[in-house]
Amino acid sequence: MTDKLYHECYTLVCQARRLLEELEELGFNPPAPLDTRQNRLIDTVAPAVMPPSVVGETLSDLRSEVELCCACPLHETRKTVVFGRGNPAANLVFVGEAPGHEEDQQGEPFVGEAGRLLERILFAMGLSADDVYICNLIKCRPPANRDPHANEVVACEPYLKRQLALLKPTIIVTLGRFAAQTLLGVQTPVSRLRGQWHSYEGVALMPTFHPAYLLRSPQEKKQVWEDMTKVKQRLGLVSVTPTD
Structure with a gap:
């Protein structure tokens, strides 16, 4: 079994076990045999499919789970998990790529x-930062701020999907290549993706x-200001002068 497949299966099994435990605590019986349920969960790894919501899950619950994650080698070198910050009720969510050195030190x-x-x-x-929510695709810093590896994206993307499902934004702004290509399920350069509206799970x-x-x-x-002007217009914000 390849490392990529191993970490993908590990993450899915953890999600399935957590879901079944919560259903049992609420007095529900599993709705399908284990093999069938695993097949459903494996399908949720595909870029365009939102994972099933855990019953009663909150951002705090998800943060606690992510902070214990050992699904990829990044847990061995991180100082802290960088989950997200800002207003969880915000209409606008920014999704970056991965934490850097200062983010790893401060946990934000x-x-x-x-x-x-x-x-x-x-x-x-x-x-302001208090009006939006800011997070990353990868929750742990890659060593020397290198690009995330494929197995790291596979391990961490389900957490981002659940995070966005809980936040329920009306607009998502992806910052950089990895976030845009992962959420859209494409390999198109960000220079060609930017400036145009796309859709992610109807958002x-x-x-x-x-x-x-x-x-x-x-x-x-x-060019970034042109993109943000379109975001402002969609949010109904009054025009202001950009700053450097």
Whole structure:
């Protein structure tokens, strides 16, 4: 069995066991034989299928589960799990790629230099970090801030799917290549995805460049502002002047 398949099966078995335990606590009998139920859960790994909601699950419950996750090798090198921050009732959710060094130290996403740029973008939109919810596709920092490996995405994506199902946003903004391609189930470059509305589980999704990329390529800030202008219009926000 490959590492990718092993970690995928491990995550699915954990989800199935948790669901069955909660159903038993509520006095329900399993609705189908174990093999059938596992087949249903395996299907939820596909990019366009939302995983079944755990009965009575909250963001706090999910955070506690993620903090104990050992489904991929990143748990061996992380200092903290970086789950998310902001307003859980927000209409707008930003999804980045993975934590960096400062995020791993503090346990919150986008608190480094890229995070400060994101907050300036939010300010230009007439928003603050308390008005939105911010999270990442990968919840643990890859060593040396390298790109996430395929088995790490497979292990962590189900957590993001459940997180978004609990948040119920009206708009998702993906920051960077990995988040956009994973949620949309495509390999199209983010430069071609950005600027256009897409759909994720019926939710409007706008891909754009990652703030870390903008720090290296400030000339692309104009394109990101164009993307955020479309988000503002969809949210019904009053126009404001962008800041660098």
